[in-house]
Amino acid sequence: MKQSLQASAAIVMVLVLSIFAVFGNPEATYADSVEVEAESAILVDAQSGKILFEKEADLTLPPASMTKMMTEYLVLEAIEEGDIEWETTTQISDYPYSISANATFSGVGLTQSQDYTVRELYEAMAINSDNGTSIALAELVAGSEGEFVNMMNEKAEELGMTDYQFVNSTGLENEDLGENYPEGTEREDTNLLSARSSAILAYHLVNDYPESLEISSIPTTEFDGQEIINWNRMLPGMPGQLAAGSYEGVDGLKTGFTDLAGFSFTGTAERDDRRLISVVMKTDSEEARFEETKKLFEYGFNEFSQQELFQAGHQVDDNSTVEVSKGKEDSVELEIAEGITAPVKEGEEEQYAVTVNLSEEALDKNGKLEAPFDQGEKVGTAELVYNGEESYKDLQTGEPLRTEVDVVTVSSVEKANWFMLTIGGIGDFFSDIFSSAVSMVKGWF
Structure with missing residues (x-):
C-alpha cells in the first residue's frame, strides 16, 4: 500500500512538473x-x-x-x-x-x-x-x-x-x-x-x-x-x-x-x-x-497562418469618436481604413489588440478635429499590439514588429454657418470668463 501511494505521488509530481514546464515558464520563446x-x-x-x-x-x-x-x-x-x-x-x-x-x-x-x-x-x-x-x-x-x-x-x-x-x-x-x-x-x-x-x-x-x-x-x-x-x-x-x-x-x-x-x-x-x-x-x-x-x-x-485579425471599419472602444470644432456636428466616429493581417501562430489569435495614436498635426490645440472635412480624413494610426509570451521581432529593425494602418473619419462634417459659429464663440467667451472667475474665487480661500 505504501509503495502504491509513493508511486501515485511520483506520478502526480511528474504531471505537475510537466504542466509547469509547458505553462509556467514566462521566458519560453x-x-x-x-x-x-x-x-x-x-x-x-x-x-x-x-x-x-x-x-x-x-x-x-x-x-x-x-x-x-x-x-x-x-x-x-x-x-x-x-x-x-x-x-x-x-x-x-x-x-x-x-x-x-x-x-x-x-x-x-x-x-x-x-x-x-x-x-x-x-x-x-x-x-x-x-x-x-x-x-x-x-x-x-x-x-x-x-x-x-x-x-x-x-x-x-x-x-x-x-x-x-x-x-x-x-x-x-x-x-x-x-x-x-x-x-x-x-x-x-x-x-x-x-x-x-x-x-x-x-x-x-x-x-x-x-x-x-x-x-x-x-x-x-x-x-x-x-x-x-x-x-x-x-x-x-x-x-x-x-x-x-x-x-x-x-x-x-x-x-x-x-x-x-x-x-x-x-x-x-x-x-x-x-x-x-x-x-x-x-x-x-x-x-x-x-x-x-x-x-x-x-x-x-x-x-x-495569415489571418485578418481586424477588419476594415473596426472601431477601437476608447477611440471610436473624436470631438469636432467649428462643425455642424459635435463629434465624428473613427475607424481603421483597412484590415490588419499578420502571420499568427495557432492558438494566439486572442493575444492581439489594437491601439490608436491620434495625430497632433491633424487636431487643434484642444484635441478637436476642425471642420470641414471629408469622409476618410486621416486623424492618426492604429497599431497592432501582441500581448503574448513570444518575442516576435522585425527582421529589419530587430525590434518588436510594428503593423500600422490609418485611422480615418467614418463620415464628413460640414463647417457650421456664421451664426452658429458666432453663438458658439460667445458661449466659449462666457465659459472662459466663468472658468476664470471660479479659479479666482478658489484662490481667495
Missing part, C-alpha cells in the same frame, strides 16, 4: 518550438518581415556561396537601371577563366574569346553556383571585382544588413584566389554574414526582384552544351534520386559550402500565397542543411 541542428538559423515571413524563429541569428559566420545572393542582387539592379541587359554579351578575362579552369572549384568551365550573355552567366551562377561566371558578371557591372566588392558592402548597408563583410563576389576564401584577391581586401580575408543578414538580403532579393525566383527555381538547364544541375536539392522536379529530397513550394534560393563555412542554405518556399525565407548556417552535411530547412518550413507553414 519560439526557439523551444522546433529543434534545428545548425549553428545559426532563422525563419522569416517574407511579406511582413516577421521573425517566426531564430537561433543565434546574429552569429557571424562565413556564408560561402550564399555570398552570390548579393552578386545576383547587384546584377538585377544593373539590369533594372539600364546599365546592362539580359542579352548584353561579354567575354571571359584571365582571372575568371583561371578560376573556371581549376577543378577544385568544379564550375561549368568557361571558354575565352567567346561571347556569353548576361543571362547565360547569371543562370550558371544562380543554378550551378559557378564561381567564374560570378566574377565575370562582377567585372562587367563594376569594371573590376575590387570595385564590385565596394558596391556589395555599400548595398549591404543600404539594405539594413547589420553583420556582414564582403571581400569577393563568389564566397570563396580570398586565399583560394591566388594573386587575384580583389583590390582593397587582404589575402587572409573571408566573406562574413549572420543568418539575420542573410535573411535580410534574401528578403530584398525576392521582394525587389521576384524574377530572381524564375531562375533559382530551375532544377536543370543547359550551359554551353552541357547539362548543369541546381545545388538546391529541395526543388520540385529534380532529376532521378535527387527528386526524393524535394519540398513542395521551394523555388530558391542559394546553397553554400566551403571547409571553413560548412554546409549552409538560404531557402524560400511559397504555399497558399504565403512565402517563407529560412537560413541555416554550419550544418553537418549537405543533406542536413536541407533536413533542417524542412523543419523550419514545416514549423512555419503548419504552426502559422
